[in-house]
Amino acid sequence: MTTGDLDPKNWDEFRARAHALLDDSLDKMSTADQGRVWTPLPNQLKAQIEQPLPRGGGDVDQILRAILPYGVGNTHPRFFGWVHGAGAPSGVLADIIAAAMNVNAGGRNHVAPVVEKQVINWCADVMGFGETASGLIVSGTSLATVVALKTARDQANALASIRGVPQGRLVGYTSNQAHSCIKRAFDLLGLGTDSLRLVPCNDAFEMDTDALIAQIEADVAAGHQPFLVAGTAGAVNMGAIDDLETIADIAAEHKLWFHVDGAFGAAGRLGTAAADRLTGIARADSLAFDFHKWFQVNYEAGLVLIRNDAAHRASFSDRAEYLRGTERGLAGGAFWAVDYGPELSRGFRALKVWAHLVEHGFDALGATIDRNIALAGALRARIVAHERLQPMAPTPLNINCFRYTSDRVDMDILNTEIVIALQESGVAVPSTTVLNGETAIRVNITNHRTQESDLDVLIEAVVEQGARLEKVLDR
Structure with missing residues (x-):
């Protein structure tokens, strides 16, 4: 058996090690609903990880096995804090194959581009983008947004040049509830964060479309060049869905690129509970969303879809001589990811997405998404019915924002401490947010393992900690 410098000296021993670690990993996944949600990393284990520079090599299995309980906790059904998918055991198998192949999925004629292109085609179909759309599997919505907005910026500059329009400063629009990745993309692309207009929202935390129109008209009058509006399908604070159809109309009237941030909410098109509020996605010029959220693909994987393949390719296709394609051989292939994004060196993350979609099916x-939405409704009913709990926002999707009420202590401080106490207890992991200037407990239900019994545990724990901390803070 041929062995390289870094290959195992004994493949049978390595196989036994691999099987043992796989068994431990599957044990972890099969008991995801047991024990603590979040467990802080012990100082002793932290010290083992932060060892001096390794020179001679050594055994890693013990530490690999030891770290299994010390993740974020998002595989547990009572992880409610942030929009993290729970993943699925099936993802382990695809990652094993991808690691063993160790391919660069940036291009060339091999299996990875074929798998990736198929996933893109399936998602373009589900999201209403049609057969001619392009796309790219990326690390997540943050990078997907950069890809989409660069394409939009480049198109705006090209059209200004073609039409002979005096080019003022490019400006774009999104709601004040939109994800910060849009602002970050404006920064990274050199547009400047002050070129992104944050449009106010209505009482349901949806973009105020009248205010959007007024802002566009004001910018045109000031000599600026509006080029993009970004709607939100599932705001991270409380799950609001903008009126995407109306925003699409406004974008068409003013000749703006219409982008949708669908980081988790776009997946609602797979089910029935929210699909009727997401029809406007099919009218977008670009869409960004994550597979590792509501699709339940293991971290990390996101997707950008762009309706105009030529525009997408024009923004990124600039191969050096050593990457020149050929009709035949390994330098062939119809889809090179490097033509559609900033990365040439890319792992085979498309495989776990493809395998997940095939094994489980879109239906x-x-x-699962519809059941999460129903659970959020059930939790809201419990909140409304409890005399000490107060809803802080509507529940349009899978996120509840509420607080424990008190007439004795500062409720912002109280609810912040309740959340920290729950996290540290290991019983549940909600998070906090601020709505209309007030701190709220934020409970997001994205886990396919969550049951109604988990909601009961959460409510009981919130009330228990609230009563205890109210006494502590009132001293």
């Missing part, structure tokens, strides 16, 4: 994923 089962949609049913």
Whole structure:
């Protein structure tokens, strides 16, 4: 058996090590609903990880096995804090194959581009983008947004040049509830964060479309060049869905690129509970969303879809001589990811997405999403019915924002401490947010393992900690 410098000296021993670690990993996943949600990393284990520079090599299995309980906790059904998918055991198998192949999925004629292009085609179909759309599997919505907005910026500059329009400063629009990745993309692309207009929202935390129109008209009058509006399908604070159809109309009237941030909410098109509020996605010029959220693909994987393949390719296709394609051989292939994004060196993350979608099917994923939305409704009913709990926002999707009420202590401080106490207890992991200047407990239900019994545990723990901390803070 041929062995390289870094290959195992004994493949049978390595196989046994691999099987043992796989068994430990599957044990972890099969008991995801047991024990603590979040467990802080012990100082002793932290010290083992922060060892001096390794020179001679050594055994890593013990530490690999030891770290299993010390993640974020998002595989547990009572992880409610942030929009993290729970993943699925099936993802382990695809990652094993991808690691063993160790391919660069940036291009060339091999299996990875074929798998990636198929996933893009499936998602373009589900999201209503059609057969001619392009796309790219990326690390997540943050990078997907950069890809989409660069394409939009480049198109705006090209059209200004073609039409002979005096080019003022490019400006874009999104709601004040939109994800910060849009602002970050404006910064990274050199547009400047002050070129992104944050449009106010209505009482349902949806973009005020009248205010959007007024802001566009004001910018045109000031000599600026509006080029983009970004709607939100599932705001991270509380799950609001902008009126995407109306925003699409406004974008068409003013000749703006219409982008949708669908980081988690776009997946609602797979089910029935929210699909009727997401029809406007099919009218977008670009869409960004994550597979590792409501699709339940293991971290990390996101997607950008762009309706105009030529525009997408024009923004990124600039191969050096050593990457020149050929009709035949390994330098062939119809889809090179490097032509559609900033990365040439890319792992085979498309494989776990493809395998996940094939194994489970879009219908089962949609049913999971609908069940999460139903659970959020059930939690809201519990909140409304409890005399000490107060809803802080509507529940349009899968996120509840509420607080424990008190007439004795500062409720912002109280609810912040309740959340920290719950996290440290290991019983549940909600998070906090601020709505209309007030701190709220934020409970997001994205986990396919969450049951109604988990909601009961959460409510009981919130009330228990609230009563205890109210006494402590009132001293």
